[in-house]
Amino acid sequence: MIPSSLFMISSLTELDLGRNDFSGPLEIGNISFPTKLEVLFLGENNFNGPIPRSISKLVNLSYLDLSLWNTERGIVDFSIFLHLKSLMFLDISYLNTRSKVDMSVFSQLLMSLDYLDISGISLKINSTLPISSSISTLSLSSSNIVEFPKFLQTKTSCLSYLDISANQIEGQVPKWLWTLPELWFLNISYNSFSCFAGSASDLPLLPNSTKFFFGSDNRFSGEIPRAICKLVSLDTLVLSNNNFSGSIPQCFKNLTRISVLHLQNNNLSGILREGSISDYLRSLNVGHNRLSGELPRSLINCTELEFLNVENNKISDTFPFWLRLFHNLQILVLRSNEFYGPISSPGDSLSFPKLRLFDISDNRFTGVFSSDYFALWIAMSSLVVDIVEYDQVCKTLNHCVGRSAGNYHNSVTMTAKGLKMELVGSGFTIYKTIDISGNRFDGEVPESIGLLKELIVLNMSNNAFIGRIPPSLSNLTNLESLDLSQNNLSGKIPPELGKLTFLERVNFSYNRLEGPIPQATQFQSQNSSSFAENSSLCDLPLQNTCGEEEATTKQDQDAEEEExxxxxxxxxxxxxxxxxxxxxxxxxxxxxxxxxxxxxxxxxxxxxxxx
Incomplete structure (x- = not known):
């Protein structure tokens, strides 16, 4: 708990305790003197109970953040904020309250506020609500809004940041929105918008100042509006999970500053044209479309590329060896396409120092892995992730432009523990996975796989691997899912694998393995199907024990000799x-x-x- 004596320090002007684990109800105490406190940041903690009314006595506050306060579904008296006449910044988002708020309560504050975030609170909005012409940031995400806030149409010439995502707004995105001269961030994702009003006219789709546009998870259809190509300052464009069709506009080559382009889960077809992608690209996701042809070789110019996902298309190409030049590459997903050929060349190894997720499953890749193939995959072999690197991951994958922008997360589908799951946000820094299943690889499983000590998921199933299971797999002490099924592996399951205590799912079925199954809890708890179609395997969870099998064999031999x-x-x-x-x-x-x-x-x- 925070000691109430902090608020009694008469000279205190700023108090920043946000993003910690402070808890309990907050006691400010009986303030009997004029306070000088101007900045109070208590957001993103574990406070519970009512918001203390004594906050209204902090009359010199200009900055107040109480976000993610747990009122335990209580009623909030929002009038306590009306006493804060100097307030310019107010963040009371996600208070966990059952209150439904008439936004007119904030009408007085709206005449002076520069920043207001009341996301996560159920709102009733009057179309004639007065608002300051100087407000620059407004976040109304997850507020049960059913129509576009019309009060924004007037006196919002300074509005630069608008987030109305995750509401229930239908129909057209209004034409007047495109006339806001300072708008550089717009998030309208997770609604039911069906079209852009005025997009076919001479007006740009958005103001030229727009840098971040999130329009995912709506009902947009038809071709991607070519007017987007006029947004020469655009840094991030996310139109995923809609029903766009046609090809990716060739005029995207005009978006020379774009670094994040996400168009996954649409009905886009055609090819990714050469030169249609910015050299500044850091994150490209065009998965789950109907794209064909080859990967554009111009991607080699995207030296800062960190995320590449083209899963579930019809791309026919060889493995992009030029990716080894990208030392910042963290996510590579080529699954479910028509890639073919080897993924290694003699005397040449792939170095992926930051790669965390490698999924090339369900293609037609062939060839043999050299024993040292994974020797230079440093991020999967080391736990070291310093703060600088983590912040860079956050900025790239979550694109943390303010906390509301951070609500958008990159995502990718992966198979783990026999189930398909969606990896979102911070999962990219936690999960380290390799999935090469459903190809035509042969030869032995490379010993160097045992160097990847931070690996969580390993799937090498449905190939043609031969030889023994390398005992070096026992070094993967964080492994949770291991699938080596449907290969031609022989010999015994290494008993050393019994020490992999985090292992939740294994699958060794459809091989030529023999001998006893390791007698460890994580193996004994598996379904017998995980060891099926290995005629010489024995012991639990199979029905036959190794001793019984030997006795039966001896009896059969004696009977034959007698005959x-x-x-x-x-x-x-x-x-x-x-x-x-x-x-x-x-x-x-x-x-x-x-x-x-x-x-x-x-x-x-x-x-x-x-x-």
């Missing part, structure tokens, strides 16, 4: 009755008791004796 001895005795008897007619009678007895192959041998032997 052979019996047959030989009949042969001796037949030979002793060689003369004439007796020989024929003996042959009759032999026909009754002996197998056909032994009879034929006796018959020929008897004839020889008679002669």
């Amino acid at each position: 052979d001895e019996q047959v030989l005795s009949w042969i001796a008897a037949a030979i002793s009755y060689v003369p004439g007619v007796v020989c024929g009678v003996t042959i009759g007895h032999i026909l009754t008791w002996c197998k056909r192959d032994w009879f034929m041998r006796i018959f020929h032997l008897t004839n020889a004796l008679l002669v």
Whole structure:
């Protein structure tokens, strides 16, 4: 808890305790003197209970952040903020309150505020709500809004940042929105917008000042408006999870400053044209479309590329070896396309020092992995992720332009523990995965796989790997999912794998493995199907134990030897009755008791004796 005595320091002007683990109800105490406190940042902690009314006595506050306060579904008296006449910055987003707020409560504040974030609070909005012409940042995300806030149409010439994502707004994006001269950030994602009003006119789709446009998860259809190509300052364009069709506009080559381009989960077709992508690109996601052809070789100029996802298209190409030049590459997803050929060349190794997710599954890749193939994949072999690197990941993948922008996360689908899952946001820094399943690789599993100590998921199934399972896999102490099924692996499952205590799912089925299954909890808890179609595997969770199998084998061998001895005795008897007619009678007895192959041998032997 925060001691209330902090608020009694008469000379205190700024108090920043945000983004920690402070908890409990906040006690400000009985303030009986004029306070000089101007900045109070308590957001993103674990406070609970009501917001103290005594905040209204901090009359000199210009900056107040109480975001993510847990009021325990209580009622908030928003009038306490009206006493803060000097307030310019107010963030009370995601208070966990059941209050439905008439936004007119903030009408007095709206005449002076520069920044207002009331996201996550259910709002009722009056179309004639007065608002300051100087407000620059407004966030109304996740507020149950059902129509575009019309009060923004007037006196918002300074509005530069607008987030109305995750609401229930339908129909057209209004034409007047494009006339706001200072707008550089717009997030209208996760609504039900169907079209852009005025996009076919001479007006630009957005003001030329626009740098960040998030329009994902709506109902947009038709071709991507070519007017977007006029936004020469655009840095981030996200139109994923819509129903856009046609090709990716060739005029995207005019977006020379764009660094994030996400168009996944649409119906886009055609090819990625050479030169249509900015050299500044850091994140490209065009997965789950109907794109064909080859990867454009102009991507080689994107030296800062960190995220590349082209999954579930019809791209036919060889492995892009030029990616080894990208030392910042962290996510590479080529799955479910028509890539072919080897992914290594003799005497040449791939160095991916920052790669965290490598998914090339369900293609037609071939060839053999050299034993040291994974030796230079440093990020998967080391736990070291310094703060500078993590911040860079955040800025690239989440694009943290203010906290509201940070609500947008990059995502990718992966297979782990036998299930498809979506990896989002911080998962990219946590999950380190390799999936090369569903190809035509052969040769042995490379020993260097054991160097990747931070690997969480390893899937090498449905290939043609031969030889033994390398014991070096036991070094992957963080492994949670291991799939080596549907290969031609032989020998025993290394007992050392029993020490992989985080292992939740394994699959060794459809190989030629033999011997006992490691008697460790993580193996014994698996379904027997994880070891199916390995005729010589034994012990739990299979029904047969290794001891029983050996006993059964010995019994079968003894029975065969006894049968052979019996047959030989009949042969001796037949030979002793060689003369004439007796020989024929003996042959009759032999026909009754002996197998056909032994009879034929006796018959020929008897004839020889008679002669």
